[in-house]
Amino acid sequence: MNLETNESIGISNARYPELLELYRRMVTIREAEKNCGAMFAAGEIPGFIHLSDGQEAVSVGVMASLRADDTIASTHRGHGHALAKGLHIDAFFRELMGKADGACKGRGGSMHVADLSVGMLGANGIVGGGVAIALGSGLAQKLRGSDGLAVCFFGDGALAEGIVHESLNIAQLKTIPVLFVCENNGWSEFSPTSTQITFTLERLAAAYGIPYYNADGSDVEKVAELTADVVEHVRRHRGPAVLEFATTRIRGHYEGDSQRYRNDTAPPVDPLAIARSLLEERGIDANELAAMETEIQSEIQRAVEAARLSTDPTLETAIQEVYAIVGVAA
Amino acid sequence: MNETRFAQAINRSLDDALARDSSIVLLGEDIANAGGTFAVTRGLLDKYGADRIIDMPIAENAIAGMAVGLALGGFKPVIEIMFMDFMTLTMDALVNQAAKLHFMFGGQGSVPMVVRTQHGGGINAGPQHSQCLEAWFAHIPGLKVVVPATLDDAYALLQSAIDDPNPVLFVENKALYPMKGVLTDDLPPTPLGKARIARAGSDVTIVSYGAMVYQAMEAAEQLASEGISAEVLDLRTVQPWDEEAVFASLSKTHRLVIAHEAVEAFGVGAEIAARMAQIGFDELDGPIMRVGAPFMPVPFARALEVDYIPSAARIIEAVRATDV
Numbered sequence: 001m002n003l004e005t006n007e008s009i010g011i012s013n014a015r016y017p018e019l020l021e022l023y024r025r026m027v028t029i030r031e032a033e034k035n036c037g038a039m040f041a042a043g044e045i046p047g048f049i050h051l052s053d054g055q056e057a058v059s060v061g062v063m064a065s066l067r068a069d070d071t072i073a074s075t076h077r078g079h080g081h082a083l084a085k086g087l088h089i090d091a092f093f094r095e096l097m098g099k100a101d102g103a104c105k106g107r108g109g110s111m112h113v114a115d116l117s118v119g120m121l122g123a124n125g126i127v128g129g130g131v132a133i134a135l136g137s138g139l140a141q142k143l144r145g146s147d148g149l150a151v152c153f154f155g156d157g158a159l160a161e162g163i164v165h166e167s168l169n170i171a172q173l174k175t176i177p178v179l180f181v182c183e184n185n186g187w188s189e190f191s192p193t194s195t196q197i198t199f200t201l202e203r204l205a206a207a208y209g210i211p212y213y214n215a216d217g218s219d220v221e222k223v224a225e226l227t228a229d230v231v232e233h234v235r236r237h238r239g240p241a242v243l244e245f246a247t248t249r250i251r252g253h254y255e256g257d258s259q260r261y262r263n264d265t266a267p268p269v270d271p272l273a274i275a276r277s278l279l280e281e282r283g284i285d286a287n288e289l290a291a292m293e294t295e296i297q298s299e300i301q302r303a304v305e306a307a308r309l310s311t312d313p314t315l316e317t318a319i320q321e322v323y324a325i326v327g328v329a330a
Numbered sequence: 331m332n333e334t335r336f337a338q339a340i341n342r343s344l345d346d347a348l349a350r351d352s353s354i355v356l357l358g359e360d361i362a363n364a365g366g367t368f369a370v371t372r373g374l375l376d377k378y379g380a381d382r383i384i385d386m387p388i389a390e391n392a393i394a395g396m397a398v399g400l401a402l403g404g405f406k407p408v409i410e411i412m413f414m415d416f417m418t419l420t421m422d423a424l425v426n427q428a429a430k431l432h433f434m435f436g437g438q439g440s441v442p443m444v445v446r447t448q449h450g451g452g453i454n455a456g457p458q459h460s461q462c463l464e465a466w467f468a469h470i471p472g473l474k475v476v477v478p479a480t481l482d483d484a485y486a487l488l489q490s491a492i493d494d495p496n497p498v499l500f501v502e503n504k505a506l507y508p509m510k511g512v513l514t515d516d517l518p519p520t521p522l523g524k525a526r527i528a529r530a531g532s533d534v535t536i537v538s539y540g541a542m543v544y545q546a547m548e549a550a551e552q553l554a555s556e557g558i559s560a561e562v563l564d565l566r567t568v569q570p571w572d573e574e575a576v577f578a579s580l581s582k583t584h585r586l587v588i589a590h591e592a593v594e595a596f597g598v599g600a601e602i603a604a605r606m607a608q609i610g611f612d613e614l615d616g617p618i619m620r621v622g623a624p625f626m627p628v629p630f631a632r633a634l635e636v637d638y639i640p641s642a643a644r645i646i647e648a649v650r651a652t653d654v
């Protein structure tokens with residue numbers, strides 16, 4: 001199963017897919033991550049995983065406007081980005097379980113999952129680590145003379161990192177087609193972001209002279225609508241833009257996080273619930289939705305079962321790829 | 331024969347690479363309009379334009395990170411970090427991103443980028459403009475580290491570094507920039523990881539790289555007048571280093587000295603000494619000696635720096651200590 005980009009599903013006139021399709025993509029991410037959480041708790045997925053429950057609308061809504069040749073650089077909370085950009089669900093689960101046939105042959109895991117063939121330049125274990133990579137990727141698009149762009153995802157916690165400030169300046173200075181997308185969930189790991197920074201992204205973007213837009217990151221249509229406009233702007237003007245989406249981090253910073261530091265009592269805003277009730281309002285039969293959800297669940301179960309049967313990688317193979325081989329294009 | 335300076339050899343290498351491969355772009359601080367702090371990139375902007383010779387603001391981390399993105403996007407960026415001391419500001423991009431990407435992504439893609447920088451003392455630039463930090467980078471799996479000593483190597487090794495699909499640190503020694511010599515025309519390709527016998531000898535091997543090769547040569551010259559025949563091996567590449575060549579030389583001379591300008595403790599010499607003690611133990615007729623800077627920051631004052639940088643005299647002292 002692939003969360004396909006617009007081109008491959010043949011959208012011609014619409015600027016982004018209809019809500020039912022966006023919902024299907026969000027359910028896929030949610031269901032995949034539900035399995036991740038359970039498999040982590042059961043010890044089937046090792047290491048650290050950071051789930052994006054509550055942020056699916058940003059992944060799906062932004063990616064709805066991207067083409068296969070556009071690139072993205074992601075974060076430690078990157079499952080949604082990876083799947084929405086086109087990483088195959090089989091390669092995804094195999095990688096998270098550390099299998100030889102995972103997306104990265106079991107060497108990266110959740111925090112480094114990547115698929116360069118779909119323009120997914122990697123999740124990143126370093127906060128802000130992907131920002132300048134996206135900037136360079138955007139410059140590559142520009143120098144190549146294409147109308148492609150690079151999207152750089154980061155959280156509000158990354159706003160305190162110097163690299164974000166360096167990159168905003170350079171993006172505008174050199175008019176690089178890069179879209180900065182901030183998923184603002186209000187948390188810098190275990191601390192409220194309000195205790196970490198003295199500015200807003202809107203004012204920061206203004207300081208650098210970069211166009212800034214924001215929307216409710218829990219409403220996938222609003223995300224898709226705004227992104228479609230801004231992506232068009234970036235493609236045409238070959239310069240940067242900043243998008244900020246207010247989101248909710250439903251789970252902890254990482255799986256296993258007891259969240260004792262957290263005292264937000266309001267029920268989380270769930271982008272899937274919002275989309276589902278909109279669909280029902282628009283007359284989509286609840287049974288039809290349930291059938292779609294069941295189908296996605298069973299497809300994910302199949303992927304999980306297949307991943308369980310995959311083999312473990314060996315150190316002998318891994319050490320062969322510390323360096324790319326001279327004279328061989330990777 | 332026309333004489334060329336070391337800095338010009340690098341300039342010519344960049345020029346020829348830019349001319350033959352349109353995917354090569356240069357990024358750095360003051361490299362375009364200003365032509366580089368040491369004039370290494372002078373004239374390239376006029377020849378190749380601002381899309382390929384790109385002046386960057388003073389933001390080393392972003393420059394290095396952008397190079398990773400450019401490399402993934404099909405370009406071969408060659409970035410300049412003005413002083414090796416400023417490499418501290420590029421560490422995330424190089425160590426966590428560039429070095430690991432090919433491995434961490436399971437062999438997908440590669441990062442064919444070159445970081446040109448310069449190390450070394452000799453011009454009283456002080457503690458933050460003189461350090462030799464190459465051992466840090468040699469310690470990181472996924473990075474390659476090149477330190478040329480001669481004009482021909484500066485030219486040819488830079489060509490190989492640019493064509494290498496991995497991130498390569500190309501370390502020039504600032505004291506060598508004004509050095510004059512003859513740059514050979516039509517040099518054959520010089521692979522990374524192969525040492526050069528700078529002077530053949532039979533009694534003791536002196537392994538070195540970069541500017542320290544010249545101290546080693548001076549030491550060998552003086553030792554020759556006393557009837558001691560020293561072989562000087564120029565490593566050229568610190569990572570990967572030519573273990574085979576060092577072992578072959580040791581097997582011939584049975585005595586080993588490793589000399590570099592970097593601080594001796596935990597340095598490149600320590601790695602070579604440890605390996606040779608392990609695989610060359612039976613060949614050794616005396617203790618392996620290291621010559622490096624003392625364990626202190628590079629001092630500013632002329633009187634201090636001149637004693638800080640290892641000299642030919644210190645190498646000779648070390649040779650004597652190998653029971654030659």
